[in-house]
Amino acid sequence: MTLRAFALAALSSLALSAAAHAEPWTYTDGSGQTVTLDAAPQRIIASQDAAAGLIPLGIRPVGIYADGPVADAKALQGLDLTGIEIIGQAWGEVDIEKAAALNPDLVLAEWWDRNATWSGGEDVVTLLTQLAPITGVSAGDSILGMIEDYETLAASLGADLAQPSIAAEKTAFENALADFKSAIAAKSGLKVLAVYAGDDALYVADPAGAAELLDMQSWGLDLVEPEGVDAAGNNYFETVSWENADKYPADLILVDNRSPATMKTALAQPTWTLNPGAKAGQVAEWPAFWLRNYTHYAAALTELTTAINAANADLTP
Amino acid sequence: MPVEQANRKAGRAATLGLGLALLGAALFAIVLLSMATGARPIPIDMVWSALVSYDPNSTEHRIIWDLRLPRTVVGVLVGAALGLAGAVLQGATRNPLADPSILGINSGAALFVVLGVSVFGITQLTAYVWLAFIGAGAAMLVVYAVASLGREGSTPIKLALAGAAMTAVMQAIINAILLTSPRTLDEVRFWQVGSLAGRSMEIALQVSPFILAGTVLALATARLLDGLSMGDDVARSLGQRIGLSRGLAGLASVVLAGSAVAAAGPIAFVGLTVPHVARAITGPGYRWILPYSMLMAPILLLGADVIGRIIAPPGEVQVGIVTAFIGAPFFIALVRRRKLAAL
The missing domain is CATH 3.40.50.1980 (Nitrogenase molybdenum iron protein domain)
Structure with missing residues (x-):
């Protein structure tokens, strides 16, 4: 565990210094596409599941779109959502004006391979990708694997994973x-x-x-x-x-x-x-x-x- | 030749009576078919033994009693109610296009269900029944009140216009709610197309007293409808009280149509089409049109439901969709063959 914590700490400090120097940020997502930005993104719109993966690791999106009413969203249960704008509360729906006002530089969702779609469905993706590129982990074959994918992603975004x-x-x-x-x-x-x-x-x-x-x-x-x-x-x-x-x-x-x-x-x-x-x-x-x-x-x-x-x-x- | 005329009349009555008996037999056959059709293959003799000697330990018997029997009973009740309501409404308003939807009954029921789901978070079908029933009654009252404004009272034309206007208003409110509340849309969309699936015996028991009362009242109005069909002036000169007749017929159709939409959701075309077919067979005369409609409508409805159950495995097509598919071309054929306006 210490080794792992050390590795993660090293990774995250790397990411931090990378952000400080405003070096390009790159991520290869679940669908195999690579997204490259000039610097690590700061203003993220996340799907509810991506938010559930990232918030516990210290990465707070500026906006969340959910599959249903946020109060009922199991994935967001117990998470501190203060200050995060909710821009959608139904599958396939997103308030594009609210989303644009957030001025996002990245949309984080999950890739669902069997349906070949991102979280929220085609309509949401079409709207949000007008504002910022979309990427994210694959809704894969293991939750443990996904949590690790989120740790890697969070580290690249500047999270401190060494917190006790x-x-x-x-x-x-x-x-x-x-x-x-x-x-x-x-x-x-x-x-x-x-x-x-x-x-x-x-x-x-x-x-x-x-x-x-x-x-x-x-x-x-x-x-x-x-x-x-x-x-x-x-x-x-x-x-x-x-x-x-x-x-x-x-x-x-x-x-x-x-x-x-x-x-x-x-x-x-x-x-x-x-x-x-x-x-x-x-x-x-x-x-x-x-x-x-x-x-x-x-x-x-x-x-x-x-x-x-x-x-x-x-x-x- | 009065004797010959009387003989011919008696012969006609016998023929029509025989027709009714045949329709009764056909209804019985389609009821059995409905009990024998489903995702699980159950042979017809097993269906029969389930009905006459129920064994709670048999899975097949439980499926017959818990799923197929309630669904079939609701289908018969709703069908009979829709057929009668349509025939009575067409007679009372002297409008060949009258059916529960044109007088705002369906939209009123839908509006109350949608409000119940969106405002009070109701999700149980058994609770929908009361909402729909109250909504249907409220809508009909408003339509009747609006149509009664003015000197000449509620004429058929004004009833149809008030019904159409109210339907438009209520539909707009329903759409506004559904567009802003996806959760409500998700809850009511299966109810809204009209379906017999998942209906329990409880629902049949909830609506059956109303359907029974409505049926008695509707059949009792046959003579009044015959009077009204000759026009208000003729009926009045025959000593008939127009307002009362129309009120009784309206009450019967609201109770029937309200019960039907409460139990199965708004089902199109059955109430509109069946009375025309009945009239084509029996000729004018509500003494025969009413019972014919009452027997033919459940045959159509259950038949459509059986078709819906088998055409798209493993899923089902809702009966409201099937009746619209069958009903529309049928209705067009009827329109081309007969002078519909001859009411």
């Missing part, structure tokens, strides 16, 4: 992870399903499309993999009729918690309890697609650990 608070957050996460792993080890045969529940259908998540699910798989969680994702509608889920809610039986069911309404919708379906895990009430929240820092990750893992410890793993063969 950052190290403490990481230690807390590592403790939560150790508990999570031992909970999984103690429940052999526990089958887990991650879903989004709509009034029209049940959407079964493909773990390969969600970084946190891939992480959990790599830590030993037995996640159900659906037969095929629905390429017509979305690339991340298989759409299953509520009549077939038991298509993928599981001991523990994780419900997308980006909106609190999703869990309510799931529980209100008469066929929800066709699935043995749902029938036994073994249902927990899936921190879907929004974890971007150690603090959020640790909290989510702790909740899942509790659910796993309490679960009966013998509901499905």
Whole structure:
């Protein structure tokens, strides 16, 4: 850890001196494009997820565009947003006049490879790139990897990663992870399903499309993999009729918690309890697609650990 | 030859009665089809055994009872209500284009649902029912009040104009809310196209007393509608109280259309098209037009719903979209074949 802290400190001081000398700033983003600016950017507009990755590291954007009402945005929970202008509160929407008034020199978003789009969607990107170039990390195959990508990005932007608070957050996460792993080890045969529940259908998540699910798989969680994702509608889920809610039986069911309404919708379906895990009430929240820092990750893992410890793993063969 | 005339009349009544029985059988068949159609293949004999001897441990039986039966019951109720409401409205206003949407009923219901979602954060379908119902009633009252201004009272023309104006105003407010509140748009967009999906038995139970009362009232107005269809002056000279007749018919159609839009969202074309088809079969005479409309509309609605369930797997097409697709060309064909204005 000391070595790592040292390396990061060295990196960040490098970046600081680079900024001081106003040397060109370069970043190669998730889509493979390289952005070069005359100097490290100071006035950043960030997507809500990029903000969630950067604010804990000490990089404060001047503006944030969110996928929904900021008060409901899981990714921004607990973060200090004072002084940051909110320029969008719906997917695909951004207040371009507010954005222009911020006079940004960079837009930071995330690259979603399966949909080949930046956070916020085409419309937002088209508007914001008139003001400043867009770049950012790739919404990749591991949240841990993304957090490291954010550390690299933050360091290049001048963040001081050697602060003790950052190290403490990481230690807390590592403790939560150790508990999570031992909970999984103690429940052999526990089958887990991650879903989004709509009034029209049940959407079964493909773990390969969600970084946190891939992480959990790599830590030993037995996640159900659906037969095929629905390429017509979305690339991340298989759409299953509520009549077939038991298509993928599981001991523990994780419900997308980006909106609190999703869990309510799931529980209100008469066929929800066709699935043995749902029938036994073994249902927990899936921190879907929004974890971007150690603090959020640790909290989510702790909740899942509790659910796993309490679960009966013998509901499905 | 009065005897021959009476015989011919009796023969016609027998034919039309037989037609009603056939429609009843067709409705029964489409109800069974609706119960047998879905994402999970369930053979028809299993559907039957689920209905007559329910086994709570059978997954198939639970799907029939929890998903398909409520949806089918709501479909029958909503269809019957829409068909009757359309026929009564067309008769009462002597307007061949009258349907629940032209008198502001659908927009009133939609406005209240949208307000409920955006202001009070309501998200449950069962709560939408009351909002829509109150909205439909309020809109109809305002339309009626506006149309009643002036010396000659609420004439059919003034009702249609007031309804169109109110619809435009309410639609503007709805659009203003939806454009500024994406969350509300997200909540109501599936309700707004009209759908039977996800409707529980609770919703059927909520609206069924109103639909029952509205049906009785609507069927009872048949003779009054026959009078009105001859024109206000003739009806008046026959001793009919025009205002009262029109008020009763209006009340019946608001209760019916309000219940329908509450349960399934605004569904277009069923209330407009079906009465014309019924009239084409039965000829003038609301004693037959009303029951024919009441049986034909749920056949159309459930048929459209079954089609919507199977044409786009694994998803569904909302019934409101299917009825519009089926209804529009059908209506055009009807317009070309008959003189619609002959009301």
